[in-house]
Amino acid sequence: MVSEVNAMLLQFRVKNYRSIGDEIIIDLTAGKGRELQNFCIEKNKVKILPIISFYGNNASGKSNIIDAMLCMFESVMDSHRYNEKYGLLTTPFFYDTTMRNTPTEFEVFFTIDRYEYQYGFATTSEKVHEEWLYRKMLSTNNTALKVIFEREHENIQFASSYKDFENLTGLIGEKNLALSFLAFQKNRKAKIFQNIHNWMQGVVASSNVALRKEEDYAEFYEQFDYLKSAFLEFIHEFDPLLEDIKIVEEMNRDGEFQFRIITKHNGEWYPLDIESQGTQKLFSIFISLHISLKMAPTLFICDELDASIHPLILRRIVSMFHDKEQNKMGSQLIFTAHNTIMLDRHELRRDEIWFVEKDERGYTTTYSLDSFKSSDKQIRSDMSYGKHYLSGRFGAIPYANSGVN
Numbered sequence: 001m002v003s004e005v006n007a008m009l010l011q012f013r014v015k016n017y018r019s020i021g022d023e024i025i026i027d028l029t030a031g032k033g034r035e036l037q038n039f040c041i042e043k044n045k046v047k048i049l050p051i052i053s054f055y056g057n058n059a060s061g062k063s064n065i066i067d068a069m070l071c072m073f074e075s076v077m078d079s080h081r082y083n084e085k086y087g088l089l090t091t092p093f094f095y096d097t098t099m100r101n102t103p104t105e106f107e108v109f110f111t112i113d114r115y116e117y118q119y120g121f122a123t124t125s126e127k128v129h130e131e132w133l134y135r136k137m138l139s140t141n142n143t144a145l146k147v148i149f150e151r152e153h154e155n156i157q158f159a160s161s162y163k164d165f166e167n168l169t170g171l172i173g174e175k176n177l178a179l180s181f182l183a184f185q186k187n188r189k190a191k192i193f194q195n196i197h198n199w200m201q202g203v204v205a206s207s208n209v210a211l212r213k214e215e216d217y218a219e220f221y222e223q224f225d226y227l228k229s230a231f232l233e234f235i236h237e238f239d240p241l242l243e244d245i246k247i248v249e250e251m252n253r254d255g256e257f258q259f260r261i262i263t264k265h266n267g268e269w270y271p272l273d274i275e276s277q278g279t280q281k282l283f284s285i286f287i288s289l290h291i292s293l294k295m296a297p298t299l300f301i302c303d304e305l306d307a308s309i310h311p312l313i314l315r316r317i318v319s320m321f322h323d324k325e326q327n328k329m330g331s332q333l334i335f336t337a338h339n340t341i342m343l344d345r346h347e348l349r350r351d352e353i354w355f356v357e358k359d360e361r362g363y364t365t366t367y368s369l370d371s372f373k374s375s376d377k378q379i380r381s382d383m384s385y386g387k388h389y390l391s392g393r394f395g396a397i398p399y400a401n402s403g404v405n
Contacts, residue, residue: 005112005198005199006113006297006330007110007112007199007299008043008297008299008330009299010029010048010108010109010111010116012025012026012068013108014068014072014106014107015105016099016105017067017090017093017106018061018064018093018094019358019364020065020093020364021362021363021364024364026052026065026334027351028332029049030047030349031349031350031370033349033370035345036348038322038324039322039352043111044114044139044140046138046139048332049332051318051321051332051333051334052334052335053334053336053354054066054355055340055355056357057397057398058398060364062303063304065336065356066301066303066334067303069301070207071089071106073201073203074204075088075089075090075106075123075177075180076179076180077197077200077204079175079176079181082173082176086175088125088126090104090123090125092124095362103123103129104123104124106122108120111138112196115135116137116138117134117196118134119134119196120132126174126175127153127175128153128174128176128177130153131150131156131177131178131179132149133148133196134148146159149162149165151178154169156172156178162189164189165187168181168182168185179197183197199299202299203301206287206292206298206299206300207299227290228246231283231286232244232245237316238282238313239279242279243264244263245262245264246261246264247259247262248262276308282309285302289317289320292329292331293321293329294329295329296329297330297331298329299332299334300334301335302334302335302336304336304337304338305317305335306339312341314337314339314341314342315341315342317333318335321333340386341386343385344384345383350385351369353368353369353370353385354366354367354368354369355368355394355395356396369385369394
């Protein structure tokens, strides 16, 4: 679950996925704004954002952007297992008949150590149509882009230094991503494919922790006993009355043993499900937070991070990723939210705030607050972002409020 690959996401691109019709691009490289420069993480003089937040109306497509990222990474995790019975993990834009049979496109730009990689693919549920992987030096200057491999349907062309893999192309099925297959090869030159695979696996694992059942993350806590004290220290910032927590194994009605989490109040033990929704959520996402901030550099993706938790707790969690002392690993956080407490010039940079809305065709669109700098709606760094967002100045709000001034 924990990946030790020192990677950071630079950009994500997706087209034709659920409510996303036209291409959208999420950029995690810092803009030219001078505010809060200490928030950025610098690699080879490239300034990278540790956080991207998405705000917008219900049904605008925020969750679909999150799902698209995880769908791409999960496809890499699983496509080597796909056969004729199982389709690829993609859901094209449904309400436009011309899009249903058009490939979905995913692409990421990311850095591992000194290099920047560009990896992507275009698929329908039936087959991989295209796939590509390029590399160049990570730099603020334009450096030469080198091909590692390029694919068109079953035809895969490798760079000369990776020609050893050409004799394996016949084993890669039309539903199998080449990267997924190559990551499992026992070859010294397969290290790069393994590193990319392991990074994506770490993203999926940490981001899905909050979605797991109690017995699943209970098992994780049992494997890492020291997490108990770390969690209690964390939760006591918000709930000092929770005295203790432990995991017990007991038999259910079917005669099977399962894990159960219990908490202690006033000397008595109670099941976790009597705790507030906020405490239960903090328990589940704490694993991901601990991995990201204490164990390994990770991209943590969380839909509705603010759900069931107090606004000040949301602020505390986000601040952890900005704090260089707490985020020594250089981890990143991508989240959606409705609570506007973070729409503040002291909490997030303008390029860390993104708005999501649907156009007249029902297509999801997204844009950063930083993009308003070059428009006729100049955004001063000292203005109240949250107030102006709720007034409709930035869009991405319910239609009922669109006329508010």
